Amino acid sequence: MNNIFEIEKEVEKVRFVLEKNGIDHVVRARVGVNLDVSGSMIELYKQGVVQKVVERILPLGLACDNNGEIDVWGFSNRAALACVATRENYKNIVEQEMMDGDLDHVLWEGTQYAPVIQANLDYYSGSESPVRNFFRKLFNKEFAEDSKLPVINYFLTDGENTDSKATQELFEYIKETESQIYYLLIGVGSAKYKFLRKMAEKFPNVGFVAVDSLKTFVTDENIYEQLLPNELCTWLKHEHDEEEDHH
Numbered sequence: 001m002n003n004i005f006e007i008e009k010e011v012e013k014v015r016f017v018l019e020k021n022g023i024d025h026v027v028r029a030r031v032g033v034n035l036d037v038s039g040s041m042i043e044l045y046k047q048g049v050v051q052k053v054v055e056r057i058l059p060l061g062l063a064c065d066n067n068g069e070i071d072v073w074g075f076s077n078r079a080a081l082a083c084v085a086t087r088e089n090y091k092n093i094v095e096q097e098m099m100d101g102d103l104d105h106v107l108w109e110g111t112q113y114a115p116v117i118q119a120n121l122d123y124y125s126g127s128e129s130p131v132r133n134f135f136r137k138l139f140n141k142e143f144a145e146d147s148k149l150p151v152i153n154y155f156l157t158d159g160e161n162t163d164s165k166a167t168q169e170l171f172e173y174i175k176e177t178e179s180q181i182y183y184l185l186i187g188v189g190s191a192k193y194k195f196l197r198k199m200a201e202k203f204p205n206v207g208f209v210a211v212d213s214l215k216t217f218v219t220d221e222n223i224y225e226q227l228l229p230n231e232l233c234t235w236l237k238h239e240h241d242e243e244e245d246h247h
Contacts, residue, residue, distance in 0.1 A: 010059035017224045021233035029150045031061040032071035034116045036157040039108040051094040052218035076109035079116035111159045114166035150180040150239040158188040188214045
């Protein structure tokens with residue numbers, strides 16, 4: 001996407017898919033993306049494919065996020081919030097903020113899911129955790145209102161994790177505490193992703209999409225059909241109805 005007109009066309013596609021799934025009102029939700037930065041992903045970063053992922057998810061943030069932005073995380077066996085992408089700064093943001101930014105302590109290592117999920121929880125919850133206070137200062141953000149909103153997180157990985165027990169425990173915690181986070185797990189490549197599929201089957205706020213080729217996926221005209229599956233839209237409607245009931 002090279003200009004505002006192209007972005008707005010993508011936003012309209014997002015809204016069309018939402019309406020097709022019965023959401024004809026403005027959706028208020030936070031949108032984030034967890035990007036695998038383990039060693040096996042390096043070529044997809046160098047080729048600009050991961051940048052395209054951010055560009056395709058950004059319109060979801062513009063259509064849904066109350067701030068018109070998406071939170072971008074990098075994870076390997078560690079995790080960090082890399083940047084907040086907006087319509088003003090998205091060009092080359094992966095190269096500038098992830099590959100050449102301050103993620104040296106995270107880049108190109110192993111694959112664990114729990115650290116980034118825990119970081120998501122600290123960031124989006126209403127708690128005054130040290131992690132949350134750090135992000136508030138770093139991005140000059142106030143979270144009081146945002147912490148009450150549902151969160152859609154797109155979780156992109158190309159490999160199986162080595163911390164299944166810790167990850168499942170976090171998904172259990174999210175379910176039990178009604179933390180209002182939906183994870184769409186996107187498995188890239190030829191791995192079978194038995195664990196991710198199991199999590200999607202077990203938890204109502206977790207979905208799974210298998211992607212053979214990320215290069216093909218990011219150029220797919222129907223990408224928003226996959227990024228906004230029926231289960232996610234049903235969850236969003238439920239969260240919206242719950243919010244309305246509390247007003």
